[in-house]
Amino acid sequence: MTEAPFQMCGVRKPEARWRRLMGGMSWKIVVLAIVGSVAPVLAFDGGDSQVRNCTWCHGAGGQGYTVAPRLAGQRSEYLESQIKSFREHTRDNPFSRQYMWGAVASLAPQDARDLAAYFASVPPKPANDGDSFLAVRGKTIYLDGIPEANVASCYACHGPNAEGVRNIPRLGGLAYAYLKTRLEQWGQGYHSGMGTPMPVVARSLGPNEIEALASYLSFVR
Amino acid sequence: MSRSPARRCILLRGTTRLSRALQASMLALAFSVACHAEERAVASPGGLEAKLEYCKTCHGLSGQGYRGYFPMPRLAGQQPQYLENQLRAFIERRRTNPIMANVAHVLSPGMVSALAAHFRSLDPKPFGGAPRGSAALGKRIYEEGIPEANVPACSACHGMDARGQNEIPRLAGQLYDYTVGQLTGWAKARGQGSAVDTSAIMAPTAHNLSRSQVEAVAAYVGYLP
Numbered sequence: 001m002t003e004a005p006f007q008m009c010g011v012r013k014p015e016a017r018w019r020r021l022m023g024g025m026s027w028k029i030v031v032l033a034i035v036g037s038v039a040p041v042l043a044f045d046g047g048d049s050q051v052r053n054c055t056w057c058h059g060a061g062g063q064g065y066t067v068a069p070r071l072a073g074q075r076s077e078y079l080e081s082q083i084k085s086f087r088e089h090t091r092d093n094p095f096s097r098q099y100m101w102g103a104v105a106s107l108a109p110q111d112a113r114d115l116a117a118y119f120a121s122v123p124p125k126p127a128n129d130g131d132s133f134l135a136v137r138g139k140t141i142y143l144d145g146i147p148e149a150n151v152a153s154c155y156a157c158h159g160p161n162a163e164g165v166r167n168i169p170r171l172g173g174l175a176y177a178y179l180k181t182r183l184e185q186w187g188q189g190y191h192s193g194m195g196t197p198m199p200v201v202a203r204s205l206g207p208n209e210i211e212a213l214a215s216y217l218s219f220v221r
Numbered sequence: 222m223s224r225s226p227a228r229r230c231i232l233l234r235g236t237t238r239l240s241r242a243l244q245a246s247m248l249a250l251a252f253s254v255a256c257h258a259e260e261r262a263v264a265s266p267g268g269l270e271a272k273l274e275y276c277k278t279c280h281g282l283s284g285q286g287y288r289g290y291f292p293m294p295r296l297a298g299q300q301p302q303y304l305e306n307q308l309r310a311f312i313e314r315r316r317t318n319p320i321m322a323n324v325a326h327v328l329s330p331g332m333v334s335a336l337a338a339h340f341r342s343l344d345p346k347p348f349g350g351a352p353r354g355s356a357a358l359g360k361r362i363y364e365e366g367i368p369e370a371n372v373p374a375c376s377a378c379h380g381m382d383a384r385g386q387n388e389i390p391r392l393a394g395q396l397y398d399y400t401v402g403q404l405t406g407w408a409k410a411r412g413q414g415s416a417v418d419t420s421a422i423m424a425p426t427a428h429n430l431s432r433s434q435v436e437a438v439a440a441y442v443g444y445l446p
Contacts, residue, residue: 147327150275156320157289165290200278
């Protein structure tokens, strides 16, 4: 099963059980249901049909919904780079293949740029759904790395407040499960861009480090 | 060692117990797996190869430098003596940088020498990306200095090809942002504390260059192979 991301975190939080339920096949049904029926409710998203094509999955205001990550407040250069990666099938994990390859297949470059600029301009809300005990250690790893274990400090690239810069993404406030899955996937051999440092960074992280980092980052605003 | 694997596991055990009531068996299983993984992660990276890969996550996959939130300098082709000096300066806090202080303090002297020797032999293309407009002015400053501002020719020490020698660094192919940052912030980051070190040689020159002169010379050296 490739949809294992939720299996590890099932023990920690009340929401964990919910998350586990959302894992595997069931969330896909949820998304399909949303695509089919809830669209009119989201008409307040600027009324722009381009934007609505995305917020069907990415939630109202692009704040993220289940496994579709928050796009609000993300760096526009990063968003554009990922749309390109989906189009070129470079970003190749199962969720990307199943949902994003199709979603951007017919998106013109100018539309991609406009959507990226739009979502970057929406103020992001933090998910706050990690484990606050683990977050303490996560913060230390984020800032200092673990030099004796060759874990690079995330701060050097993602910035002091996890805000990102240029094509390096904002991490602060992304959902715990999304962050955890992403960090695990590089270790499993999936890609998201060409020649980026993240596969090497992620290879140095054990499961405890990943949970601590994902917890910490979910709270950063 | 504040972060030995054993301590880390005990720490985690404490927080996990605090956090949620769990079946004892699940708990035990989780720990044996987690601690095992951590021991592996801490034990294997003693080697040079693993350390180099780690340096290159930040300094570029072929040592050519990388633009993160902070610019991370090119190390490829750098003088080993200079690299060793700087790593020691980070460890002794004569050169202040929170990221490199952490990286450097766990390196043994033998590792420092081995790393420095490795980067010497790398020769990737310059990172590029510097504004090109002022490179002609930069070349003039580099080769002739600015006598009226008490700025010596850089080439006198760094060499006509800007590849440096011994404790004088290579500037060729260095990231533009990084060079600008160093020359404009010299007194705040280098030569800290009471001991006088090699950074004092550059201090007056860095001080006497204006911002636009720094940008010109940084652009010029940034494109040199």
